[in-house]
Amino acid sequence: MAEYREVQSFPIAPRLTQNPKPHVNDSTYKSDHAASLKNPDEFWGKLAREMLSWDVPFRTVRAGGFENGDVAWFPEGQLNASYNCVDRWAYKNPDKVAIIYEADEPGNHEEVTYGQLLVQVSQLANALKKMGVKKGDSVIIYLPMCPQAIVSLLACARIGAVHSVVFAGFSSDSLRDRTVDCEARVVITTDEGKRGGRTIATKSIVDAALKECPKVEHVIVVKRTGNESVQLQKGRDQWWGDVCSRERAFCPPVPVNSEDPLFILYTSGSTGKPKGVVHSTAGYLLGTALTVKHVFDVHENDKFACMADVGWITGHSYICYGPLMNGVTTLVFESTPVYPTASRYWDVVDKHKITQFYTAPTSIRLLRRLGEEHVNKADLSSLRVIGSVGEPINPEAWEWYNKHVGREQCAIVDTYWQTETGSIIITPLPGATKTKPGSATNPFWGIDPVLLDPQTGKEVTGNEVEGVLAIRNPWPSMARTVFNDHQRYLETYLHPYRGYYFTGDGAARDKDGYIWIKGRVDDVLNVSGHRLSTAEIESALISHPGVAEAAVVAMPDETTGQAICAYVTMKGDYDGATDDSLTKELVLVIRKNIGPFATPKRIIVAPDLPKTRSGKIMRRILRKIASNEGDQLGDVSSLADPSIVDKIKELTAKK
Numbered sequence: 001m002a003e004y005r006e007v008q009s010f011p012i013a014p015r016l017t018q019n020p021k022p023h024v025n026d027s028t029y030k031s032d033h034a035a036s037l038k039n040p041d042e043f044w045g046k047l048a049r050e051m052l053s054w055d056v057p058f059r060t061v062r063a064g065g066f067e068n069g070d071v072a073w074f075p076e077g078q079l080n081a082s083y084n085c086v087d088r089w090a091y092k093n094p095d096k097v098a099i100i101y102e103a104d105e106p107g108n109h110e111e112v113t114y115g116q117l118l119v120q121v122s123q124l125a126n127a128l129k130k131m132g133v134k135k136g137d138s139v140i141i142y143l144p145m146c147p148q149a150i151v152s153l154l155a156c157a158r159i160g161a162v163h164s165v166v167f168a169g170f171s172s173d174s175l176r177d178r179t180v181d182c183e184a185r186v187v188i189t190t191d192e193g194k195r196g197g198r199t200i201a202t203k204s205i206v207d208a209a210l211k212e213c214p215k216v217e218h219v220i221v222v223k224r225t226g227n228e229s230v231q232l233q234k235g236r237d238q239w240w241g242d243v244c245s246r247e248r249a250f251c252p253p254v255p256v257n258s259e260d261p262l263f264i265l266y267t268s269g270s271t272g273k274p275k276g277v278v279h280s281t282a283g284y285l286l287g288t289a290l291t292v293k294h295v296f297d298v299h300e301n302d303k304f305a306c307m308a309d310v311g312w313i314t315g316h317s318y319i320c321y322g323p324l325m326n327g328v329t330t331l332v333f334e335s336t337p338v339y340p341t342a343s344r345y346w347d348v349v350d351k352h353k354i355t356q357f358y359t360a361p362t363s364i365r366l367l368r369r370l371g372e373e374h375v376n377k378a379d380l381s382s383l384r385v386i387g388s389v390g391e392p393i394n395p396e397a398w399e400w401y402n403k404h405v406g407r408e409q410c411a412i413v414d415t416y417w418q419t420e421t422g423s424i425i426i427t428p429l430p431g432a433t434k435t436k437p438g439s440a441t442n443p444f445w446g447i448d449p450v451l452l453d454p455q456t457g458k459e460v461t462g463n464e465v466e467g468v469l470a471i472r473n474p475w476p477s478m479a480r481t482v483f484n485d486h487q488r489y490l491e492t493y494l495h496p497y498r499g500y501y502f503t504g505d506g507a508a509r510d511k512d513g514y515i516w517i518k519g520r521v522d523d524v525l526n527v528s529g530h531r532l533s534t535a536e537i538e539s540a541l542i543s544h545p546g547v548a549e550a551a552v553v554a555m556p557d558e559t560t561g562q563a564i565c566a567y568v569t570m571k572g573d574y575d576g577a578t579d580d581s582l583t584k585e586l587v588l589v590i591r592k593n594i595g596p597f598a599t600p601k602r603i604i605v606a607p608d609l610p611k612t613r614s615g616k617i618m619r620r621i622l623r624k625i626a627s628n629e630g631d632q633l634g635d636v637s638s639l640a641d642p643s644i645v646d647k648i649k650e651l652t653a654k655k
């Protein structure tokens, strides 16, 4: 624990001591957090009435629990997510800007007001109804960053349909699998995408995927580039503009039960098959609304910029639902941090006078490496809170962010959460928490984090301890099930340690009770904040006809946090390719099966893998070798063939 002891602690940031006054301060944090654990019914009942607009009020606040996996919040209530995110603000102030769309090309931006958003959401919702989409049906959204992505999410929600966004970096095979799994009949996409000056052939990926999705009847295509070579398939595909312009500009929102699903989002787990994590409506909206308000200290005229992609949970919660639940302006950013230059983020902040800025450590590390001059010339005085998410942030990156972006004036929030938690669960609060670089600090309302001994499952109490991170009681925005596989939900999250939600992360608690997230303890990798399962990559590699075995492990990387290192052995009779062309083939296999973001940094063809005598691959040994800790392997003499360890070390050292 020595490494946690002596870090500098940062007081409340200067801009948070001015107007507007922060919603939470140190003493209200402590008393409200205590109340949220002691009297959850009272605490959450009051907030749910204040922050959500209900068609039918709830009577019960909480039902079910971890023991039976039947968690439910506000069970008699009925409401509509799009009404909560759009209508109530549109009626009050139709001209307020809901979305700023900053296109890939600098200088090209558009604004959508709440009044316009209501019309756009209504028209698409009416069009979906005409296509036969009903309450409970799934709609696949395969869209790069554009305002229509937000409109699509909300249009589904308006009619009670369940959206399932597939990140537009996934390959056609991944898109196919997800489309088949959730039984979608409608897909929404673009002709092409633009990112960092490059064109992405979105529609042709959809076409390839849909060859094996017989249930899909309709494809709605947003015209982004207008490239005339993009073809519409007669009877199946229609342009977004044509579909929507026919429709009436109001669609009555359909009240749904609090516990009706709002969306499915696929995420990687320990096994090869991605899980369709299901979020319910009321609890999820409450969690995202409240965290935007309190973790980012959002006030009425703020402009919130989350630089994630809408294809991941961060985009769902902090581009779409959270900001819009607060009636503020949200940014939809189509480009990259380095296009056309490494000052793009800061140009955007200055141009739109962004007040909250939220990104991943990987971008911070990249921009830090590219030099201070890009950020130092920006003004950045509009910023109050700057956040980090997705992976542990190293103290050097934290301090750079604080100094060069926050100018030592802004609150830095290192926010810990997961696809499954729906919203942020461990985080500093800007007006309340003294921060320590590298620590996600304290639990949010309703979160009772515990560290468990991984062997015994017993709680590790006191400070200066480590364990696996689990949560004691249900909270409103937690996932309710895995689509069509509730058993898997129970086995992954609730059964490993009975009575707790298991995060899959290891963590430490320091002398002040602050929490430090240490990373996954399961077979999940985190590359540039993208979550990947080793099993998924291994099964892609094994689909190559020459590969006999594959073992994928993480290796540390200065920019992406972790990188993928793949060890493969070839079948005895395989005489196809030299190592070089084989590596290229294997990269292609992964790009086709998963997507380019899963490309390994190293692929090492080995004569054999370290195995126990019973044939189990010792990934632990490979992990150490890939992390340059090959001298700390301990005793390997019990392996089936100990000599393989040195051979693998040699191959790994060779670049």
Ligand code: WTA
Pocket (backbone or CB within 6 Å): 267, 312, 313, 314, 388, 389, 390, 391, 392, 393, 414, 415, 416, 417, 418, 419, 420, 440, 503, 504, 505, 517, 518, 519, 520, 526, 529, 530, 531
């Ligand atoms: C990791 C992203 C350290 C963690 C919102 C978690 C973090 C996984 C942090 C979830 C953080 C997320 N510090 N690690 N502040 N935030 N993680 O589902 O390992 O894409 O389990 O959700 O990211 O990734 P997911």
